[in-house]
Every structure is written in structure tokens, then in C-alpha cells.
Amino acid sequence: MKTIIKIFVCNPFMVNNYVLRNEKNEALLIDAGYSNNEEWSILHNYIIQEKLDIKACLITHPHIDHIWGINEFYNKYAKDIMMSPEGYQLYQNINDLADQLGMDKIDILDKSKIKFISEGEIKIGDFCIIVLETPGHSDGSLCFYLPEDNIIFSGDLLFYESVGRTDFITGDWNKLVDSVKNKLYKLPDDTKIYPGHGDPTTIGHEKKNNPFVSEL
Numbered sequence: 001m002k003t004i005i006k007i008f009v010c011n012p013f014m015v016n017n018y019v020l021r022n023e024k025n026e027a028l029l030i031d032a033g034y035s036n037n038e039e040w041s042i043l044h045n046y047i048i049q050e051k052l053d054i055k056a057c058l059i060t061h062p063h064i065d066h067i068w069g070i071n072e073f074y075n076k077y078a079k080d081i082m083m084s085p086e087g088y089q090l091y092q093n094i095n096d097l098a099d100q101l102g103m104d105k106i107d108i109l110d111k112s113k114i115k116f117i118s119e120g121e122i123k124i125g126d127f128c129i130i131v132l133e134t135p136g137h138s139d140g141s142l143c144f145y146l147p148e149d150n151i152i153f154s155g156d157l158l159f160y161e162s163v164g165r166t167d168f169i170t171g172d173w174n175k176l177v178d179s180v181k182n183k184l185y186k187l188p189d190d191t192k193i194y195p196g197h198g199d200p201t202t203i204g205h206e207k208k209n210n211p212f213v214s215e216l
């Protein structure tokens, strides 16, 4: 199965939001940082134009820049929003962070509208995804690995020659290093990484060149 990936960079934090589609035009969203009408209409027009059948929205971690638009997503498409149970704990308190950052509060979606996922394989339509629990940037952070395409969506755990910050609540440097070394660096070197911010990279490139977590 060949997955086609489209990147939408949104909101002042420049989050990479990904739309994945397969040969049947089934589609998944990874993260929902759409913060205003313009960003929403660009996404929505793409969905209409390409006749995509949205199946779900998977959340790497519920920091505000990655979940800004999940209410709109739910209202527009009424499809599953998937995150970890630990992520939901963090999401429930997200307005504390919004306060700190001087941002408007957001409405928190009720638990009943969330589908909880944890480490292991999930099938959504024809997509086969291996969910990896990768705490460090925050508790409940997930990475999504598609073995058939050999690609991984790393959220804010691992970036091109960098890593996510660990100074937000539940951030933990030792957990981050452990997640990178024992989960991501176990994947094949040619696995392509699509991070939550910035350019794509590969596992092999990061093992050699990442100044924070190298595997030399």
C-alpha cells in the first residue's frame, strides 16, 4: 500500500499537520493544529477536491499547537479523534498552558468523543499503523509508524537534527532519550521521519547526526 502524504503547516507555532491517503481515497489526519478559518478552508478544499473519505484524526500529543482545531474537526467530520489516555489527562488541563501563553481558552471535548489508543497495531480502513508510546516531550506522546510505507510520524519527540523540548509539564529528558533510543532508533535506518515541526529526516540520518541523541 502506497500512502500519499500532504503537509499543512498551521498556526503561529508552524505545526506540520499531515493528511495521509491511500489508493481507496481513505484519509487520516495526523494532528489538528488548524487555528483559523483560512487554515480550515485550505484543508477542507483539499478534502473535497480530492474526494477524500476522512476516517480519523490521530493526535501525537495534545499540546495546544497540535490540537487547536480538534473541536472543528469533530464538528465538521464527526469522526474518531484518537489519542492516548495519558494524553487526554494533559488535554483536560490544556487551558492552564493556554493561560500561561496568553492564549484564548479552548473548549475541551468530552471523553466520550475520544477513542483511546495505546502501544500496538491498529487498523483504520486499509491503513495499518503501529502506535508507539514515546513519552519525554510530554507524557502520553505517541509516534505513528506505517510499516508498509516505512514512515513514522514523530510528533515533537524527534526533529531533523533536534529533539522536542522537555520543560513543559510532564516533559522528562531521560524518558525522551529512552523513547528515541529504544523505540525510534530500533526502526530501519531508511525509515522516513515526518516530525511535528520542520523538515523530514530519516532514522539513519538522526542516529549519525542528531546532536542530542546519537547512536555512535
Ligand SMILES: [Zn+2]
Pocket (backbone or CB within 6 Å): 061, 063, 137, 156
Ligand atoms: Zn508539543
